[in-house]
Amino acid sequence: MYSNDDVVHDGTIYVREKGELHCVNNAREAGSYSLWPGYPPVKRKPTRLFEKDFSVRLCIDNVTASSSKRKDHFVFTYNSEGSLRYTAKSLFDTCLLYIADNVQHIESLVGFPEQMADRLFTAAEEKQKFSNSETGLRALQVFCEAYGDLVLRSLCLRNRFSLLSEKLEEIKTFQSLQCLDLHGCKLGDGHEIFEHLTSDQLGSSLSQLSLGANCLSDPGLQKLTAPVRVMKRGLQNLKLLDVSYNPISERAVGYLACFRKLQGLDLSETLIKPGMSLNKLLWSKMRLVPSDTPVAVFNHSCCKTEGWAQEVVNQWEVNGAKLPEKDIKPRTNALHFYGRERFVRETLNSTPVLCNKSDDVILRLQFYRPALQEEIAVDADSKTDTPAQKGMKRKRSMENEKAVVNSKSSKRQSVSSFSAEDLDLLNSY
Known part of the structure; x- marks a missing residue:
């Protein structure tokens, strides 16, 4: 903060305690002293190292990359008077x-x-x-x-x-x-x-x-x-x-x-x-x-990116959408205009062609697995049918059972002998 020429080395030692500076070994501050022999003693006010409105500014050289990282070790704040103050971060x-x-x-x-x-x-x-x-x-x-x-x-x-x-x-x-x-x-x-x-x-x-x-x-x-x-x-x-x-x-x-x-x-x-x-x-x-x-x-309203890496995915998208700085050369500017800039703009605004339909025109084929109570209700409805309806359902059930047996036999044959496409897929893994 001071050079060797500006500082007067008179043996005085100062100690900082609770934000205040105290003089430790200045003999002239202890009691009073006389200017000349025979004259009455004169009381002396304690000396100050700095003035009251003095402020300290932290200077960090930005010569190397390692020295610039030192700023991460401090927390900079301003006090009520508008002076900049800094405190060191914790070891953690x-x-x-x-x-x-x-x-x-x-x-x-x-x-x-x-x-x-x-x-x-x-x-x-x-x-x-x-x-x-x-x-x-x-x-x-x-x-x-x-x-x-x-x-x-x-x-x-x-x-x-x-x-x-x-x-x-x-x-x-x-x-x-x-x-x-x-x-x-x-x-x-x-x-x-x-x-x-x-x-x-x-x-x-x-x-x-x-x-x-x-x-x-x-x-x-x-x-x-x-x-x-x-x-x-x-x-x-x-x-x-x-x-x-x-x-x-x-x-x-x-x-x-x-x-x-x-x-x-x-x-x-x-x-x-x-x-x-x-x-x-x-x-x-x-x-x-x-x-x-x-x-x-x-x-798809419930599907969102969730987790620690949520902001990381957003950073990827933001960095990918950033365009490189334009060059002075007209050829480079033309390449940016017809190349990367157009690609990013189409990427952000693109939607599938088939999705641009109204809800009334879309042919919805959505299936779900019913709950156990619904299956029980369906079985209960079959008990209230007339004898003629029960006879028809028995015939349909017999036909369905035969179809299931035939399908099971066909499945066993298909499991025992895979098709050529499945074998090619097996070899690829």
């Missing part, structure tokens, strides 16, 4: 910031308390460590391996196909998702995300999946359901499935029959035509009945 906060700066070098967080991990994740997120292409993937892997669904339990990527393509490797680290919305992501039949969906860890936790408006056909659904049908692994705990606005036929319903725990299915705006044959097929294989009114779970 300082260590937390240091670990957040080097989160990609952490080997494992298994067994680390969840409360501390939450604060560490927030500190790393503020420093945008997960948005960095060099450190983001490793940092997410460390947290996902230790905390699973706490990091992210629900992910909504509705109409965000560019975000899915740019951050596919980071999205694959979320292996404890319970709800995943991929509506309008233009996946097709051979997207890489299908391998992640059919993995053992994600397949055991995922219960809600939306694949609407993805140009998904029968071969795509066959590939998606092959691990469950053939190897009994994958999406075995799936309860809600949305495959609407896809060019799939009634043949794909046979592939979906492997989802035994399915409680809701949306087949709206597909190549499947409504009818009694479809209703019987879904009831016999999955115990699903058609819904006269729109099912609330398929309006």
Whole structure:
């Protein structure tokens, strides 16, 4: 603060105590002293190191990157008089910031308390460590391996196909998702995300999946359901499935029959035509009945991105939408105008073509599993029928039993001998 020429070294020592400076060893302040021998003593006021309106300003050199990080160790505030004051952060906060700066070098967080991990994740997120292409993937892997669904339990990527393509490797680290919305992501039949969906860890936790408006056909659904049908692994705990606005036929319903725990299915705006044959097929294989009114779970209002990484996904989208700074060269400006800027604008405003229909025109084919009481009520209604109606129902039941026996025999034959397409799918895994 002072140079050696400005400071007078007279042996005086000052001590700061409770915000005030005190002189310790100044002999002239103890009592009084005489200016000249023989004259009466004169009382002397205690000396001050600084004036009353003196303020201290913290100066930090910004020469190197390491010196600029020193600002993180202080908290700057203003007092009532408008002077800047600073206090040092606690040792815990300082260590937390240091670990957040080097989160990609952490080997494992298994067994680390969840409360501390939450604060560490927030500190790393503020420093945008997960948005960095060099450190983001490793940092997410460390947290996902230790905390699973706490990091992210629900992910909504509705109409965000560019975000899915740019951050596919980071999205694959979320292996404890319970709800995943991929509506309008233009996946097709051979997207890489299908391998992640059919993995053992994600397949055991995922219960809600939306694949609407993805140009998904029968071969795509066959590939998606092959691990469950053939190897009994994958999406075995799936309860809600949305495959609407896809060019799939009634043949794909046979592939979906492997989802035994399915409680809701949306087949709206597909190549499947409504009818009694479809209703019987879904009831016999999955115990699903058609819904006269729109099912609330398929309006996608309840599917949101939830978890610690919610803001991380928002950072990915914001950073992906940022346009590079324009260059002075006209050719570069033209490329930006017709290239990246137009791509981002279409990405943010794009919606599936098939979804641009009014509710009255949309052909809804939504099915749900009725409750146990409804099934009992249906059985109770059959007891109040007339003898003639009972005789007709007995004949129908006998015919249904014969059809079931024939279907079971055909199933046994199909299980014993797989088709060539299923064998090709088995060889691909």
